[in-house]
Amino acid sequence: MTEQLKLKLNDSKATRWGALVIVAFTMMAAYYVNDVVAPLKTMLETDLAWSSTDFGFFTGGYSFLNVFFLMLIWGGLILDRFGIRFTGKLATILMVGGTALEYYAMTGLAGADATLFGVNEIFGYKTGVFVAFAGYSIFGVGAEVAGITVSKIIAKWFRGKELATAMGVQVALARIGSQAGYAVAIPMARALGLPSPVLLGLILLVGGLIAFFIFSVMDKKLDKQMEEAAIAAGTEGEEEKFSFKDVKNILVNPGFWLIALLCVLFYSCVFPFQKFASELMIIKYGINENVAGTFAGLPALGALILTPVFGGFIDKRGKSASIMILGAAMLIGVHFIYAIPAIDYWLVAIALMIILGIAFSLVPSAMWPAVAKIFPVSQLGTAYALIFFIQNIGLWGIPTLIGKVLDVYCIVGQKADGTNMYDYTIPMCIFTGIACLSLVVAFLLKRADKKYGYQLEEPNIQE
Numbered sequence: 001m002t003e004q005l006k007l008k009l010n011d012s013k014a015t016r017w018g019a020l021v022i023v024a025f026t027m028m029a030a031y032y033v034n035d036v037v038a039p040l041k042t043m044l045e046t047d048l049a050w051s052s053t054d055f056g057f058f059t060g061g062y063s064f065l066n067v068f069f070l071m072l073i074w075g076g077l078i079l080d081r082f083g084i085r086f087t088g089k090l091a092t093i094l095m096v097g098g099t100a101l102e103y104y105a106m107t108g109l110a111g112a113d114a115t116l117f118g119v120n121e122i123f124g125y126k127t128g129v130f131v132a133f134a135g136y137s138i139f140g141v142g143a144e145v146a147g148i149t150v151s152k153i154i155a156k157w158f159r160g161k162e163l164a165t166a167m168g169v170q171v172a173l174a175r176i177g178s179q180a181g182y183a184v185a186i187p188m189a190r191a192l193g194l195p196s197p198v199l200l201g202l203i204l205l206v207g208g209l210i211a212f213f214i215f216s217v218m219d220k221k222l223d224k225q226m227e228e229a230a231i232a233a234g235t236e237g238e239e240e241k242f243s244f245k246d247v248k249n250i251l252v253n254p255g256f257w258l259i260a261l262l263c264v265l266f267y268s269c270v271f272p273f274q275k276f277a278s279e280l281m282i283i284k285y286g287i288n289e290n291v292a293g294t295f296a297g298l299p300a301l302g303a304l305i306l307t308p309v310f311g312g313f314i315d316k317r318g319k320s321a322s323i324m325i326l327g328a329a330m331l332i333g334v335h336f337i338y339a340i341p342a343i344d345y346w347l348v349a350i351a352l353m354i355i356l357g358i359a360f361s362l363v364p365s366a367m368w369p370a371v372a373k374i375f376p377v378s379q380l381g382t383a384y385a386l387i388f389f390i391q392n393i394g395l396w397g398i399p400t401l402i403g404k405v406l407d408v409y410c411i412v413g414q415k416a417d418g419t420n421m422y423d424y425t426i427p428m429c430i431f432t433g434i435a436c437l438s439l440v441v442a443f444l445l446k447r448a449d450k451k452y453g454y455q456l457e458e459p460n461i462q463e
């Protein structure tokens with residue numbers, strides 16, 4: 001009876017937070033690479049002869065394999081079957097490989113006449129554009145699978161400990177990666193050449209891969225200790241495994257569909273908008289191109305500070321459903337004002353970016369814990385994978401659509417350097433329409449919460 005309790009690796013605060021910082025570094029590098037090309041849209045036009053359609057096609061590439069080849073679902077299955085160490089390393093290798101391909105497309109295949117195996121066009125796109133798209137698609141699979149893997153890692157290392165705080169800190173660190181990508185892209189590309197910010201991302205990701213190998217050593221040790229503890233407690237073999245019954249249970253839950261819909265609509269108005277925002281800042285508001293990316297990345301910076309603050313409020317006071325309504329309503333206001341041609345004062349553009357940052361903190365800090373309230377722990381991994389899958393449909397479709405719309409309906413002239421001038425009114429009206437739909441869904445979610453008792457309005461911490 002007096003058997004001594006053995007301390008596991010994650011029982012030490014310093015070690016579990018150390019493990020979090022290691023894997024969060026990999027995600028920070030992933031978010032940097034995800035966003036770093038966005039501010040370069042105009043330079044891609046001048047230096048590599050990309051059109052807006054090419055840029056939209058490339059941007060949507062992040063989600064292409066995840067949506068059309070169900071890579072997020074396979075990734076979830078691999079994660080549950082082969083575990084976090086194997087899947088994390090595989091996902092990071094995919095990110096490194098995809099980014100290397102993207103870098104090659106922007107260097108070795110730069111320009112309209114570049115050929116690969118004798119062809120200068122693939123599926124109607126310039127070879128360089130297509131290879132960059134292929135690289136970004138592979139990167140997108142790695143980034144999304146790494147995202148689910150890291151959620152599972154945090155759940156494992158922080159179960160019964162500071163779980164929500166750890167998730168908030170990981171998202172906050174990821175936002176630093178995004179903001180860094182937006183801020184450095186143009187100045188670095190101007191100083192060291194167009195592909196240099198992508199090369200930096202590649203180096204960071206190689207660092208992320210090394211970090212993941214270091215984490216794997218720690219995790220293996222933790223597994224051994226957990227096994228020993230489980231054998232001592234007689235609970236070995238009681239792991240949560242992926243089951244198709246779980247998928248069915250999730251799909252018949254109305255809460256799943258409302259959260260998934262809100263997720264795809266809300267994020268479609270944020271991430272794809274940010275990809276075009278640098279150009280909007282330059283063309284419509286006359287903001288200097290060296291700082292346009294920094295402003296486009298402001299929502300990420302705001303979210304870095306505010307997500308943990310709002311998370312703390314929701315933990316103590318609840319009101320998740322109402323907060324999602326507020327965030328969606330703010331999104332409508334922001335996009336609607338961006339759409340008004342007469343309002344073109346630069347300070348307004350920055351103020352709107354800050355408001356977008358607040359909405360971008362409100363909704364995720366309410367949405368992700370809400371998923372944990374609607375579904376039991378055993379279904380959480382699958383629920384997140386399915387929600388991310390649906391979200392990726394928007395992350396693919398919306399930039400592809402906006403790129404096309406810009407080329408077909410929005411060219412209003414040419415600048416001295418030969419690049420197009422765009423009127424962003426129609427794209428901003430599209431974003432406003434999507435934001436309106438997200439508000440409707442947020443109201444339906446609040447109604448469903450009352451009907452089905454998800455307790456979204458209740459605090460997480462019961463006093």
Ligand SMILES: N[C@@H](Cc1c[nH]cn1)C(=O)NCC(=O)O
Binds near residue numbers: 267391
């Ligand atoms: N599934 C990711 C998508 C994403 C976009 N950029 C980087 N990842 C996601 O939604 N993550 C949650 C978040 O709020 O970043």
